[in-house]
Amino acid sequence: xxxxxxxxxxxxxxxxxxxxxxxxxxxxxxxxxxxxxxxxxxxxxxxxxxxxxxxxxxxxxxxxxxxxxxxxxxxxxxxxxxxxxxxxxxxxxxxxxxxxxxxxxxxxxxxxxxxxxxxxxxxxxxxxxxxxxxxxxxxxxxxxxxxxxxxxxxxxxxxxxxxxxxxxxxxxxxxxxxxxxxxxxxxxxxxxxxxxxxxxxxxxxxxxxxxxxxxxxxxxxxxxxxxxxxxxxxxxxxxxxxxxxxxxxxxxxxxxxxxxxxxxxxxxxxxxxxxxxxxxxxxxxxxxxxxxxxxxxxxxxxxxxxxxxxxxxxxxxxxxxxxxxxxxxxxxxxxxxxxxxxxxxxxxx
Numbered sequence: 001x002x003x004x005x006x007x008x009x010x011x012x013x014x015x016x017x018x019x020x021x022x023x024x025x026x027x028x029x030x031x032x033x034x035x036x037x038x039x040x041x042x043x044x045x046x047x048x049x050x051x052x053x054x055x056x057x058x059x060x061x062x063x064x065x066x067x068x069x070x071x072x073x074x075x076x077x078x079x080x081x082x083x084x085x086x087x088x089x090x091x092x093x094x095x096x097x098x099x100x101x102x103x104x105x106x107x108x109x110x111x112x113x114x115x116x117x118x119x120x121x122x123x124x125x126x127x128x129x130x131x132x133x134x135x136x137x138x139x140x141x142x143x144x145x146x147x148x149x150x151x152x153x154x155x156x157x158x159x160x161x162x163x164x165x166x167x168x169x170x171x172x173x174x175x176x177x178x179x180x181x182x183x184x185x186x187x188x189x190x191x192x193x194x195x196x197x198x199x200x201x202x203x204x205x206x207x208x209x210x211x212x213x214x215x216x217x218x219x220x221x222x223x224x225x226x227x228x229x230x231x232x233x234x235x236x237x238x239x240x241x242x243x244x245x246x247x248x249x250x251x252x253x254x255x256x257x258x259x260x261x262x263x264x265x266x267x268x269x270x271x272x273x274x275x276x277x278x279x280x281x282x283x284x285x286x287x288x289x290x291x292x293x294x295x296x297x298x299x300x301x302x303x304x305x306x307x308x309x310x311x312x313x314x315x316x317x318x319x320x321x322x323x324x325x326x327x328x329x330x331x332x333x334x335x336x337x338x339x340x341x342x343x344x345x346x347x348x349x
Contacts, residue, residue, distance in 0.1 A: 026235060034078065038343050040067040042343050047256060048063060063165075072347060139207070152191070152196075167184065188241040188242070207225070208223070276317065
């Protein structure tokens with residue numbers, strides 16, 4: 001094995017073979033997660049719920065739209081993985097200083113055959129100290145776990161008692177508290193968030209390991225021995241948890257609608273303003289709706305009732321048009337069309 005090769009050639013090629021095997025698992029489970037999200041997006045395309053910004057209700061969205069946003073990330077990760085493979089899955093064979101000098105004029109022929117036998121790419125030049133492909137791989141895993149962490153964080157919040165909009169699948173005693181029998185803790189979501197943080201640290205570690213001295217480093221590449229296997233294990237764990245959670249996610253559409261109606265129409269103040277703008281002008285419409293919102297809050301009443309009692313609004317809009325504008329389900333914009341586009345792209349031609 002060491003006829004023309006050096007230890008680092010063997011270790012690096014072995015690492016690439018392990019990465020190749022691990023990426024098969026990542027690619028498979030990524031596709032399963034994407035399929036689960038596509039199913040949820042299609043099923044709940046028209047399920048209205050509050051969209052939230054800064055942890056406050058902002059405008060209506062649909063749960064299908066939310067799932068489609070999650071799906072779009074998984075689709076981009078699948079694309080990144082396809083692009084990543086040719087850069088990463090290449091053999092390493094360079095000899096002591098990477099020049100293949102001990103093999104004379106046969107060095108490149110030996111390297112090409114070496115790569116062919118292992119079914120790996122034949123690199124154009126030795127990459128002992130050029131660690132960008134390894135760093136790219138681990139940063140790719142950090143992106144995947146980061147997206148899964150975002151999904152887990154959303155679902156964790158949606159499982160709050162005060163929201164109660166979606167829940168991880170029920171399994172006997174899973175998520176139960178040892179002292180509070182009523183608890184249903186977001187176990188998978190918590191793992192997704194924790195793993196994302198750990199892989200992010202490893203992503204930074206391999207970026208640091210790229211700074212290597214001369215033609216054979218004094219040790220920076222050794223940190224890959226920790227970062228690479230742990231990152232793959234954590235990512236595989238996150239994908240396994242996401243498959244379980246999203247495959248059996250319990251969605252409470254009625255609670256979503258109840259939460260959407262919580263502000264008694266305030267969430268669609270923008271819709272009313274835009275409906276009035278052609279009649280009153282943009283600024284006056286804003287001022288009228290602004291005052292109506294303040295009054296509705298002060299009286300703990302509905303925005304529709306306050307606006308219906310306003311003579312300026314009555315002169316501009318008939319009651320049925322005003323009521324339609326105050327229904328959050330009527331102010332979803334292009335959410336459905338964008339959801340359809342993402343689901344269609346996932347399913348392919």
